[in-house]
Amino acid sequence: MMTSDLSFCLFDTAIGCCGIVWNSRGIAGVALPEKTEKAMRGRLRRRSPAAVEAAPPENVQRIVGDIVRLLGGETIDLSHVALDSSDLPEFNRRVYDVARAIPVGSTLSYGEIAERLGDRSLAREVAQALSQNPFPLIVPCHRVLAAGGKMGGFSGPGGVRTKLRLLSIEGAQAGEPLLFERLPWAASARRPA
Secondary structure, eight states, rough: OOOOSSSSEEEETTTEEEEEEEEEEEEEEEEESSSHHHHHHHHHHHTTTOOOEOOOOOHHHHHHHHHHHHHHHHHOOOOOOHHHHHHHSSHHHHHHHHHSSOOOOOOEHHHHHHHTOOOOOGGHHOOOOOOOTTSSSSSSSGGGGGGGGOOOOOOTTTHHHHHHHHHHHHHHSSOOOOOOOOHHHHHEEEHHO
């Protein structure tokens, strides 16, 4: 980012130390946990070298509080958060706009997002844009699944396991069964007698 008014702060959540970057236009990035605060600071400084560590203003404090509550298990809607996506490619911004419109507890597939953008054949490009999402949770890429309700990927820490946890918090019904549910003995154990 070339913007000089960037600031960042770290904050603790139920899944570890996260980070947020902001400027006068809105949130410029969110980082899901690293193993240490030092690693988180390093990642934020690499991503936004002009950013300075600072105490967040009241509006950013509210967003941080919402993220902490979401990661603590509460159902929180972050669609109201103002973002600064001015440095992002136009296609990515369009993908993120569609993803932000997915209601809490719901999901779309990469193909469905591509279709809403006007060309279902862009599903791979949609997946690539979401893998570059600088605003995880605020742009809820965890609500986007692969074809047939399969989980697809998740580039955040913890991968698909984190994606499943976030969907569970939001009450979404993921289409792909969890690994232990796919085992033959688990299916027979659930059958009524």
